[in-house]
């Protein structure tokens with residue numbers, strides 16, 4: 249028996265539903281509840297899927313940065329700010345604020361991109377199986393905001409989203425080929441992760457036709473993977489969060505407060521961290 253997880257960053261439940269994408273929906277599908285997370289950022293949620301836990305110390309790293317200046321995006325719980333930050337955030341220009349944050353607060357994406365790799369404090373789903381494959385997951389060998397991505401994201405925020413779009417689509421094509429190759433091999437657990445949709449949705453959220461094409465491509469990808477699987481194999485599809493319209497001037501989409509989950513077995517989970525439980529349970533009681 250083989251378990252395949254397709255981790256699609258920012259796959260939005262409401263769009264899968266609106267366009268009735270049957271392959272993505274599988275036998276059972278649901279919204280996941282993110283109310284355990286005060287800050288909805290990508291690595292925290294993927295890390296929770298891999299360990300079954302909310303990673304408190306990792307969350308602290310984001311809190312620190314949010315606290316530094318009043319960046320309220322992604323933060324649901326109002327928190328006390330340092331008094332000097334409160335004053336500074338009112339009087340300093342954006343550019344200076346960005347510079348100070350970069351200089352004095354560690355880049356949370358960089359610091360946490362390998363947080364769970366060989367971390368003696370946490371067991372991940374990969375510790376429960378013999379042969380496993382993954383292509384790098386936020387908190388487990390992937391930085392979704394490295395220097396290059398930051399640069400093209402800044403260009404997108406300044407009105408030129410094309411380089412980011414091209415980068416994301418190229419990465420998707422490359423990693424899709426890696427996935428199809430891995431599924432043909434003899435692994436017990438395959439965890440494929442793709443960040444491309446999150447990158448695109450932030451800037452193309454109002455371009456619904458473009459998004460429809462991408463969602464249909466993902467729907468076809470599921471079919472392709474399925475043809476490579478046996479009847480007894482298991483396929484889970486999961487996203488950390490979705491996307492919704494943003495009032496911001498520089499982006500059109502921001503993270504929504506729920507994720508997506510579907511299974512070929514009919515199983516459902518309520519929270520992202522429960523993915524760990526249903527996968528580890530299969531290692532303990534193989535069918």
Ligand SMILES: [Zn+2]
Pocket residue numbers: 257258289290446488489
């Ligand atoms: Zn994400």
